[in-house]
Amino acid sequence: MTAKIARLRVRRGTPDDPAARYEEFAVPFEDGATVLDGLIWVRARFDPSLAIRYSCINANVCKECTIAIDGRVAYACTTRLHEGTPMTLDPLPGKPQLRDLVSETRPPREKLT
Amino acid sequence: MRDVETDVLVVGAGGAGMYAALAAARGGAGRVLLVDRSLVGRGGATIMAQMTVAASLAEESSDDPELHLADTLAAGRGLCAEALAAALCGDAPARIREMEEWRVGWARRADGRIAQIAAPGHSRPRCCYVDVLNTGPAVAATLRRQIGRVAAIRRVSNLTVTDLVTAGGEAIGAVAVDIATGAAVTIAAKATVIATGGLTRLYRRTSASANMGGDGYALALAAGAELVDMEFVQFFPIGHLAPRLVGMDPIMWDPFRYKLGGRLLNGAGREFLAGYGSDESGAYTTPRDLATYAIATEVAAGRGSPNGGVYLSFEHVPRAELETAFGPVIDRLARHGIDLNRAPVEVSPIAHYHMGGIAVDERMASRVPGLYAAGEAVGGANGANRLSGNAIPEALAFGERAGRSAAAYAAGRPAVDWPHRAGADAADRIVRLAEGRRGEIAAAALLDELRDLMQARVGPFRTAAGLECALARLAAMRAALPEIAIAPGRACNPTLADWFELRAGLTAAEAVARAALARTESRGAHQREDFPETHPSWARSQRVRMAADGDVEVGFLR
Numbered sequence: 045m046t047a048k049i050a051r052l053r054v055r056r057g058t059p060d061d062p063a064a065r066y067e068e069f070a071v072p073f074e075d076g077a078t079v080l081d082g083l084i085w086v087r088a089r090f091d092p093s094l095a096i097r098y099s100c101i102n103a104n105v106c107k108e109c110t111i112a113i114d115g116r117v118a119y120a121c122t123t124r125l126h127e128g129t130p131m132t133l134d135p136l137p138g139k140p141q142l143r144d145l146v147s148e149t150r151p152p153r154e155k156l157t
Numbered sequence: 158m159r160d161v162e163t164d165v166l167v168v169g170a171g172g173a174g175m176y177a178a179l180a181a182a183r184g185g186a187g188r189v190l191l192v193d194r195s196l197v198g199r200g201g202a203t204i205m206a207q208m209t210v211a212a213s214l215a216e217e218s219s220d221d222p223e224l225h226l227a228d229t230l231a232a233g234r235g236l237c238a239e240a241l242a243a244a245l246c247g248d249a250p251a252r253i254r255e256m257e258e259w260r261v262g263w264a265r266r267a268d269g270r271i272a273q274i275a276a277p278g279h280s281r282p283r284c285c286y287v288d289v290l291n292t293g294p295a296v297a298a299t300l301r302r303q304i305g306r307v308a309a310i311r312r313v314s315n316l317t318v319t320d321l322v323t324a325g326g327e328a329i330g331a332v333a334v335d336i337a338t339g340a341a342v343t344i345a346a347k348a349t350v351i352a353t354g355g356l357t358r359l360y361r362r363t364s365a366s367a368n369m370g371g372d373g374y375a376l377a378l379a380a381g382a383e384l385v386d387m388e389f390v391q392f393f394p395i396g397h398l399a400p401r402l403v404g405m406d407p408i409m410w411d412p413f414r415y416k417l418g419g420r421l422l423n424g425a426g427r428e429f430l431a432g433y434g435s436d437e438s439g440a441y442t443t444p445r446d447l448a449t450y451a452i453a454t455e456v457a458a459g460r461g462s463p464n465g466g467v468y469l470s471f472e473h474v475p476r477a478e479l480e481t482a483f484g485p486v487i488d489r490l491a492r493h494g495i496d497l498n499r500a501p502v503e504v505s506p507i508a509h510y511h512m513g514g515i516a517v518d519e520r521m522a523s524r525v526p527g528l529y530a531a532g533e534a535v536g537g538a539n540g541a542n543r544l545s546g547n548a549i550p551e552a553l554a555f556g557e558r559a560g561r562s563a564a565a566y567a568a569g570r571p572a573v574d575w576p577h578r579a580g581a582d583a584a585d586r587i588v589r590l591a592e593g594r595r596g597e598i599a600a601a602a603l604l605d606e607l608r609d610l611m612q613a614r615v616g617p618f619r620t621a622a623g624l625e626c627a628l629a630r631l632a633a634m635r636a637a638l639p640e641i642a643i644a645p646g647r648a649c650n651p652t653l654a655d656w657f658e659l660r661a662g663l664t665a666a667e668a669v670a671r672a673a674l675a676r677t678e679s680r681g682a683h684q685r686e687d688f689p690e691t692h693p694s695w696a697r698s699q700r701v702r703m704a705a706d707g708d709v710e711v712g713f714l715r
Contacts (some may be wrong), residue, residue: 075401078403088601093646099195102404104403124403143646144649156161
């Protein structure tokens with residue numbers, strides 16, 4: 045299999061960060077790979093500071109990796125990467141953003157402060 | 158004054174941790190603090206369980222805990238801590254029926270009995286489940302509902318415990334990092350339960366969630382507890398390999414084999430298990446350690462499938478049977494281009510469960526007063542090889558015991574007397590790291606490399622040379638810890654979390670590699686190419702402890 049390239053346009057920064065922006069990553073992938081695979085690849089090989097929430101990785105049971113992909117709410121772990129047009133990734137709409145793709149999804153009673 | 162004070166601190170909120178919190182409250186603890194690095198009740202291993210839960214309910218045939226224990230001991234290849242195995246098998250029926258009272262929804266036969274199937278290694282149908290492939294999510298949701306009803310239980314998500322705090326040899330609490338803010342948090346606790354699960358995330362091929370990085374083992378070692386049976390990592394033999402599936406646990410073929418049999422074939426399309434002493438004849442009977450060994454041997458001999466595994470075929474199973482057993486899943490497979498009637502899938506061993514863990518007695522007490530363990534974090538109950546279906550009852554039974562014991566211990570103890578500067582070094586480290594640090598080395602890259610290293614050198618096949626190579630590389634990675642870059646920004650900083658994950662993972666990995674190097678025989682999940690025989694003189698467990706200088710040492714029970 046030859047590696048294909050997906051372009052991920054990722055929302056970076058924190059809410060109070062004047063430098064908040066989209067950053068684009070070129071991610072090599074094989075058929076079947078997911079957006080979460082691509083983000084984990086970026087963290088291991090390119091930019092470890094990229095923040096994304098996930099737990100079960102591949103089973104779609106924890107539901108922690110819910111983000112907005114091209115404006116639609118979706119699971120990063122089940123959305124396939126594709127070639128061509130960039131895929132735009134944002135934190136969940138309607139929830140406070142904490143950093144990059146991580147939004148505040150903890151139930152209010154499960155916060156420390 | 159600490160940041161938080163509690164009677165019982167439970168670290169890890171999967172099945173074992175949630176149950177431990179319930180049991181601690183039931184046992185009279187007025188303040189129970191249940192924390193998880195992920196989201197409470199969402200991370201961990203329990204929620205990922207596909208199907209089997211072993212308990213001698215005797216719904217399908219005569220059964221009792223003694224028979225369950227006999228099967229567990231046989232699967233453990235002579236190494237089970239019998240008191241722990243007996244606790245698991247003895248408590249399982251009550252825990253499983255209690256889950257039913259809490260409306261978990263175990264699958265039932267047409268006549269109303271709870272359905273129980275015979276899994277490999279069980280002498281009778283003993284494993285119940287929630288359809289379809291929904292055991293883990295149903296158990297996790299049930300426990301989340303229960304803990305939500307108990308006012309004494311305070312839940313905190315995204316809190317990573319980095320260090321336990323001891324005073325005078327007793328556990329008095331912990332230091333943690335609040336992921337959302339990057340702040341250091343000190344927790345005074347009269348008793349602490351470690352329920353952090355296993356370490357299979359340290360391997361490249363794994364069914365584990367992100368949380369199974371071995372942190373609980375590192376915490377316990379550093380606090381003065383001992384670990385046991387650390388060399389025994391269970392590789393689930395038929396983890397999904399190809400074609401790529403997403404959104405489905407790679408363990409999913411286990412339930413398919415329970416219900417439909419299926420045939421395991423090598424690259425040449427031939428059945429091969431009989432050559433390893435296990436003639437399945439279409440049924441699913443081969444224990445996990447033997448099947449893993451057989452598959453790895455076929456692949457090593459050049460008789461594997463194109464992607465480096467073997468074939469699992471359901472081509473001979475009538476369509477109607479497939480649909481009846483797994484209707485919705487068959488549809489999902491079709492969307493992935495998989496038609497089980499037309500072609501086999503490829504499978505290969507995948508790190509699934511850790512038999513080793515914190516050494517405890519049947520009250521789940523470690524040798525450190527005030528420190529308890531529950532669930533997969535505990536070592537010994539399953540010896541050298543775990544029987545399928547024993548993980549969920551272990552989580553619930555040991556969670557119940559640990560929570561009850563911790564509450565009783567806390568009740569007899571005055572408020573924690575927190576010495577000046579206790580935990581201060583650990584808290585200072587968090588504060589310092591959270592300030593950020595320039596550097597050339599990324600913990601995320603080393604964690605990625607660690608998984609390849611463990612897979613290749615400390616995986617299903619081991620040699621002295623490979624293990625020594627792994628230990629040398631682990632030492633080099635440890636030496637790099639002070640130089641690892643931390644990105645700026647305290648809130649949700651993944652490089653800060655990575656640093657602590659790497660530190661803990663290296664300790665856990667070293668415990669496995671050292672124990673594996675010392676055991677000069679092959680037994681259960683520990684297979685040495687240079688020592689292929691099983692020796693009766695090795696029918697004893699090894700202990701791992703941490704020396705005063707931080708070295709990880711292997712020996713026997715003193």
